[in-house]
Amino acid sequence: MTDPSPRAAQQTGPVVRVSGVDKTFRRGDRAVTKALEAIDLDIARGEFVSLIGPSGCGKSTLLRIVGDLTSPSTGTVTVNGKTAEQARRDRDYGMVFQAPVLFDWRTVEDNVKLPLEILGWDAARRASRAREMLDLVELGEFVKHHPFQLSGGMQQRVAIARALAFEPSILLMDEPFGALDEMTRERMNGEVLRIWERTGTTILFVTHSIPEAVFLSSRVVVMSARPGRITTIVDIDLPRPRTDETRESRRYFELVTAVREALRAGGAELDDRGTVGPGSDASIERTIAEGAVG
């Protein structure tokens, strides 16, 4: 069993290094879809990096490649100096999906304990960590509840607590707040930043929302569709800690504009809320990915 203590003491290079990654999907004998092309990306320890782009730009696919849920057609991914697969085996990843993916049959607390059970922690340690994590996401009084008794936002907080419970060195978040309303989303954004600042985890975050990406990130990676390419990387130099006032600052609006223009240059169509394209493409990508595997 690997030691689940914080990995801060590990080597200083980038946590994630993606180099020369292509991804093509083949569906039967039909034409191939080029989902990703020539992706190079380094993510440093403790960074908060967002991937943004139009539907079908492959941002979810890129995240899934980093997390070894699918493999690149060409190119390499190293995480903490290891292959992505080895990193997954070493439990370096915490995953948060758009849907909370909580198990109905487990209480909130037991859902958070799930990865700890799989990692073979003893019961006492599991219990204290689950408490700690649920306090962190401010759900301390809901430990004995079942997921269906919680609101969507609360469920997603449980999912975050579960992802952080075993202190993974990198948190992969695939449109975690895509299904939430605007108000809840903004609150959750604040929540994620608070947790990120307290834990110092590296976060790779996929989103459709420009304001969300700008508010959260240290860097925003802008992608274009067909084939999915990185067009621009926008450094977000907003001061931290970021608060509601950040959202009203001049610099914030400038950066939102910068990202929006970068997106437009990549050919994306935007709606008036600063959201790119319709709904989530994660499920579409997953469907394609399954087709490619099967």
Add this chain to the structure above:
Amino acid sequence: MATATATRGGLTATSPAAVGRRGRGLLVGLAVALVMVLVWEGVKFLGGTPWRAPLAQPGSPILWNPPFRWAFANDLNLPHVWNILLTFGEPFQRGADRSVAQFLFDAAVYTWREAAIGFVIGALIGLVLATLFVHSRLLERALVPYVVASQTVPIIALAPLIVFAFGANVMSVVVIATYLTFFPVTIAMIRGLRSFDPRALELMRSYAATRTTIYRRLRLPASLPYLFTALKIAATASVVGAIIGEGPGGIANGLGRVIITYNQYYITGPEKLWAAIIASGLLGIAFYGLVVAIERLALRGRRPAEA
């Protein structure tokens, strides 16, 4: 133009993937049947009655003497597959001019007619009940428990009473088939008639649509996948009902009676009972297949629901 093409595409379902899948299904079916035949004959090869030429009389020369003698594998319990197949071509009884195959075919058609009448009546009753239940929660709460309880009464138990009430004729058999058919349709349609998109209901309300319009334009179309799932179950159930009912119903022309008769003569010709059972199976599959075909026709162009 476009409609015509779509219709044709839907009817034949010609996407290469679909054809491949169906072809594979058929192949798997054949492979399973082949394996079953091989196991069957393999068991007989090891521990059956001494093998003789197909349809040979007891005195004919022994072709193969199995090393073991297992009672369950003797020719009475497990007749040779070829003997079962060959029995289809024999006269259905001593001195008769019709073959077992013809005899069973006629019996199956007869039984199917009973089943089909019960199927149609049962489906209509189920539809009416479900329609009442989705429009009245009170009726639903008052009566659905008894609809469910009705099926805990084994139908064969009711058969003697039904026969007594309706007389020993086809009517009794139809009633039994109906009894087995209405239930799955009722239950599935209660869910089906509520399975519409609630937003569509709001849309209909905004048009000030009447209950009848909502029923015809929204509830009923939305329920079709549920209806067909139930009808597939009901098709088999109606055949079961007809076969069971023919015994107490005193119907001489159907498969149920044939099974009982051949069961009585099992000692002298076990192959015939097997043939009758195979005929029952084929009838069930044929009726099921008919419903599936109608379903394909009725639901073409819809997103395929998982059955």
Add this chain to the structure above:
Amino acid sequence: MTTIGPAIAPTSRGSRPAVRGLRGTRSLAWYLPAAIVFVGGIVLWEVVVGALNLQAFVLPKPTAILAALQANWAEGRFALLPSATATLQEALTGLVIGTTVGLLVAFASVRWVTARGILLPLAVAANAVPIIAFAPLLNNWFGLVNPLSKALMAAILVFFPVMANVVRGLVDVEPAAVELMRSYAASDWTILRKLRVPNALPYFFTAMKVATTLSLIGAIVAEYFGGASTVLGRMIVQSASALKFDITWAAILLGAATGIVFYLVVAVVERFVIPWHATLRAEA
């Protein structure tokens, strides 16, 4: 509502079997209409049969049926309790055998994809076949008076819904949940234990509710094709042919009551084993 019959509930991918069984959390008022229908129906039956002076052997009064039940409870030519016990034993044996084999096959088929490709179409085909036609064969194989021939009929009827539903429950897990488990580098065994099996439990209970009734039907149908005489199936046939319809009805009601109790036992066990799911249903 469960689908009684050799049925697989139509569930779409990822959704739960839409079962709404008995709800312990319901207020009594919920059951009031059904109770009124029950009492009203019985009173009406009693009154109408009495008033119209119907021939007693077509439809005896409820009181007459109760009297017959009492008179033939434990002894006599139509001893009902020993018959019901014998039939229940056959059904139970069949239920246990059918469920066990169904579960074994379901788990095996999850492990081996090819097995699933063969078994599921086979289950669909079996759904289309009137399996009860095999009852005389089983009687011939295992002996007319051997309870095993009845139990095996029940087992075959039980096998298919259990196998098909459990396979579906084990396979129809949320794809994202599998990815979550993979991100923890969980082994197939862990995924089976912590994800697939709990996911399959509601499907299993749906199947069991169907299976209880099916096992009784299987046993009684097999009895109908011949065998020992102190069983419910024979009681019904013999009392009917002796024109003692009050006894026939008493036997039928006893059979139905057995089926309902059987079903309720499963429903209660379900509440204990998957309370999270039952609560979900009560809320929905």
